[in-house]
Amino acid sequence: MSKSTIKVLIIDDSALVRKIFTEELSRDPSIEVVGTAPDPFIGRDKIIQLEPDVVVLDVEMPRMDGLTFLEKLMKHKPIPVIIVSSLAKESSDVAMRAIDLGAIDVMCKPGSSYSVKDMGEQLAEKIKAASQARRRPYTPPATVKRPTAMTIRTTDKVIAIGASTGGTEAIKQVLTALPGNMPPIVVVQHMPQHFTKSFAERLNELCDLEVKEAENNEPLTSGKVLLAPGNYHTVVKRSGATYYVEVKGGPLVFHQRPSVEVMFSSVARFVGRNAIGVILTGMGKDGAEGLLEMRQAGAWTIAQDESTSVVFGMPKEAIALGGVSEVLPLHHIASALIKRLS
Template sequence: MSKVRVLIVDDSALVRKMLTEMLSADAGIEVVGTAPDPLVAREKIKQLAPDVLTLDVEMPRMDGLTFLENLMRLRPMPVVMVSSLTSQGAEVTLRALELGAVDFVGKPGSDLSSTFGDYAAEIAAKVKDAARARPRAYTAGVPRLDAAPRLSADAVLPRAQLRALPSAGRVIAIGASAGGTEAIRVVLAAMPPDAPPIVITQHIPAQFSGPFAARMDANSAMRVCEAQDGQPILPGHAYIAPGGRHLLVLRDGARYVCRLHDGPPVSRHKPSVDVLFRSVAASVGAQAVGAILTGMGDDGAQGLKEMREAGAPTLAQDEATSVVWGMPGAAWKAGAAQELLPLGAVAPRLLQLAQHPITQASMRTGS
């Protein structure tokens, strides 16, 4: 297989050097060039035709967002943003994802000695996944990178025995990763203010989940918030898993509540979609509706399958409208999703499924 050709765009010579070393350590990646600003990058894109761009935000002569908007309008290509993991950096990065960037990583610091390998593995994986993305137009001798062990949802929540559950109302559960911030916005924007409660796990770092929830709240008739431990789950509200903590749904008498769990990463993610979906399968059962949207990897496929086995209707975003058809593709191939839909049809179908009456037969988990 041919290597993924990468162009690094950053005004810092140190960051360009560090990123070049990290990416070049992966046998599947070739750094074909670097650029200190967008104007140089524009010419190198024409000369080198890279597969993926890594892009800084704050640069001289033209800021990264302006450059990204022009790029996605005129020559859409996979872009991985290199962002500072701060509140201000979160706002800029979320805007970059809206403009069409595939994913983002934190900006490397000069004190990476203890975490160099982990950071290198993360950015290399995101660059290689980005090379397979479908960005939308806007209007031998190589060291091996050791990866952390891959855990399942068993590390956080044992799988429950199938059992009958009394009705406590419908709950919609959604999982997403790369491209998901925009996909979730589309789904939430189409929801009425009295929609069934929605619980969401989007792969996102801790500094970003609060600003992300605030952006979703401003774009939806529902009330959208970052989930809090013990928070009641109410109709007309959407709850987004905070970065760095797993979101679970638990039953508390005749109601559902959010439970935050500080367990290990599952499917290499924290929060993990598998953990959310497993908790929904156990606590909500056939009264739930599950959806998995665009994203890299396969987190959520097993959890969605458990939801389907518990009697919940399930769906996945189709390949044509996904930025990366990793997670929904894995769910579809595993038989976890019953339906495959374009993004624009997801919200109406979720509402339709949530309006179906809950029968005694469907309440028997696993029926």
């Protein structure tokens, strides 16, 4: 085992899932599955014994559920955790709670061995991102002031936001600090199908803005945030004076669907200088070229800085390409957007 190998522990009560995850991950030379466990009690002992870099954790398990275990783990031995969960609506809500408790990422648990095999590459990507994640990213003070409505130019304006690993928390911080009279906002967060609906509902409860999962041909209107649904690309288009979104299938772009790249590129083409682009925490290059296209079309573009990013991959790539007008810590992004529009 080389020093750079990522050590992974899989905690799942399904022997079949443990076996297939192990086989799939073993295809990647940069990952080594050092152990598996059928429940959190055995998992706890193996974490102490094997010192993995990343834990892949099931939610519904005997003896102790994944959330209870995650909470204990984050308190006593913080370690990057990826939650695997079924597609059920309740599981999506649970996965969102897991993010709140400190999980780095969530992914769907497929229903058959064939579909599990299919997602090996995606799981490997998430593990690599989690292994690079900051254990304790910067969080601003807990007291969040309710945003006050102010005079904002909304005409023809569109804000486009893209994020991946660590993005659920980053998006929440930006959107909860914005007043309810913002121009339309389109968000792409790498997240599985069905989970995006739970995420949108959760944000809608916390924000002054209306937040919902985007629907095909839905118009963009002031005060509304549209979140790209998992497993579908979301592009912004224009018909006369109205902007709307097209939600569609298509190949993975930078291993992702929805892809930030696809969304940013459409915003560059159809909104141009009237857009503001924001690229947040995440691993890889998704969105970097699209943000550059936006900037070249005259849009103002912002990247989250390294000190507040869980993974400084996507912002770093965008900065390196010259696609960024301004680099800011997470807690300054909302006020920068308001200032830009005032």
